[in-house]
Amino acid sequence: MIRAAVAGASGYAGGEILRLLLAHPRFEVGAVTAASSAGERLGGVHPHLVPLADRVLEATTPATLAGHDVVFLALPHGHSGAIAAQLSESVVIIDCGADFRLESESAWTSFYDTPYAGSWPYGLPELPGAAASVQRDRLEGARRIAVPGCYPTGISLALAPGFAAGLLEADDVVVVAASGTSGAGKSLKPHLLGSEVMGSMSPYGVGGVHRHTPEIEQNLSRAAGEPVTVSFTPTLAPMPRGILATCTARLREDSDPASVRAAWETAYADEPFVHLLPAGSWPSTASVVGSNQVLLQVTVDERLRRVVVVSAIDNLTKGTAGAAVQCANLALGLEETLGLPTAGVAP
Numbered sequence: 001m002i003r004a005a006v007a008g009a010s011g012y013a014g015g016e017i018l019r020l021l022l023a024h025p026r027f028e029v030g031a032v033t034a035a036s037s038a039g040e041r042l043g044g045v046h047p048h049l050v051p052l053a054d055r056v057l058e059a060t061t062p063a064t065l066a067g068h069d070v071v072f073l074a075l076p077h078g079h080s081g082a083i084a085a086q087l088s089e090s091v092v093i094i095d096c097g098a099d100f101r102l103e104s105e106s107a108w109t110s111f112y113d114t115p116y117a118g119s120w121p122y123g124l125p126e127l128p129g130a131a132a133s134v135q136r137d138r139l140e141g142a143r144r145i146a147v148p149g150c151y152p153t154g155i156s157l158a159l160a161p162g163f164a165a166g167l168l169e170a171d172d173v174v175v176v177a178a179s180g181t182s183g184a185g186k187s188l189k190p191h192l193l194g195s196e197v198m199g200s201m202s203p204y205g206v207g208g209v210h211r212h213t214p215e216i217e218q219n220l221s222r223a224a225g226e227p228v229t230v231s232f233t234p235t236l237a238p239m240p241r242g243i244l245a246t247c248t249a250r251l252r253e254d255s256d257p258a259s260v261r262a263a264w265e266t267a268y269a270d271e272p273f274v275h276l277l278p279a280g281s282w283p284s285t286a287s288v289v290g291s292n293q294v295l296l297q298v299t300v301d302e303r304l305r306r307v308v309v310v311s312a313i314d315n316l317t318k319g320t321a322g323a324a325v326q327c328a329n330l331a332l333g334l335e336e337t338l339g340l341p342t343a344g345v346a347p
């Protein structure tokens with residue numbers, strides 16, 4: 001068995017990693033670590049993880065994380081670099097935080113307030129475009145992997161086929177996405193109180209300031225082979241899980257609207273976790289709860305020559321923990337899909 005530690009195990013992302021590891025045929029759960037909840041029973045913070053209920057959360061230190069084959073880091077931004085530097089170079093580290101996602105130091109310093117830590121191979125193997133094979137190749141056997149952010153996963157996979165096929169203008173991309181509240185993590189935040197969130201949707205990070213903007217631009221630029229800029233507006237939706245992203249981009253003058261669907265079909269024909277729905281069906285977040293799937297639909301607003309793509313993911317599964325386990329599978333030479341759910345929980 002492959003022994004895995006989970007740092008940040010008391011949080012939402014850490015809890016979802018543990019849920020997936022329990023169903024994985026090759027992993028056994030080693031240390032589970034936290035910060036303020038160190039010393040508590042895991043069953044006290046994650047009552048749904050019954051088989052691990054009597055495990056005790058330890059402090060997150062290099063000593064508690066040592067001696068594992070894989071360490072999953074599900075810590076707040078800015079904490080992964082220091083821990084990773086103190087672990088053996090041979091251990092596989094899968095970081096769910098943002099610390100190692102961006103290749104551009106200036107993009108990092110424009111959107112984050114902690115020092116730039118560097119970049120690791122980026123864990124989005126399905127990203128189509130010139131770099132597609134490099135993307136998956138870089139993850140196979142890697143010892144360090146940065147798991148993408150939740151919004152960048154749904155949005156990049158929605159639009160990248162159009163850029164990879166050269167169909168879209170690079171400077172006219174508009175995205176509005178709604179996220180469930182678990183995207184904000186478990187710690188108490190006034191705007192996430194039930195009385196504030198229930199029965200209401202609200203925007204935040206408006207005006208091009210959300211920190212996922214440079215990550216989405218990085219991914220789409222990789223697919224396009226030229227710089228792509230994105231107007232991104234996140235919104236908060238009254239549901240625990242899920243991201244629904246509505247993404248539009250202008251077709252290039254020489255692009256044929258009739259060739260659009262084929263570009264998406266080709267890009268994801270062999271991808272087990274990205275599913276283009278039959279024409280006319282639209283994705284919903286309810287269809288991906290607990291699953292590692294990305295559901296997509298694409299059409300063309302022919303009057304305005306804009307491509308419209310809608311994607312749905314579970315932010316905690318394909319948006320974090322599922323991607324983390326998928327990356328660990330690739331790093332360890334296991335079947336990429338091993339232990340990962342492709343069916344959701346409904347209704």
Ligand SMILES: NC(=O)C1=CN([C@@H]2O[C@H](COP(=O)(O)OP(=O)(O)OC[C@H]3O[C@@H](n4cnc5c(N)ncnc54)[C@H](OP(=O)(O)O)[C@@H]3O)[C@@H](O)[C@H]2O)C=CC1
Binds near residue numbers: 036037316
């Ligand atoms: N939620 C989501 O949908 C997504 C999350 N991520 C990323 O995953 C990471 C974890 O997010 P999430 O689970 O939502 O956050 P939570 O707030 O739910 O959990 C944070 C975890 O980190 C621990 N922690 C807090 N401060 C420290 C510290 N100083 N040192 C060590 N551990 C600490 C907490 O321990 P304790 O509870 O004991 O204080 C808890 O286990 C973040 O980097 C986030 O950006 C990525 C994509 C999507």
Ligand SMILES: CC(=O)N[C@@H](CCC(=O)OP(=O)(O)O)C(=O)O
Binds near residue numbers: 098183
């Ligand atoms: C609803 C909500 O607040 N979502 C979070 C993003 C989710 C996430 O955790 O992404 P990172 O891994 O990059 O932090 C936000 O907008 O900040």
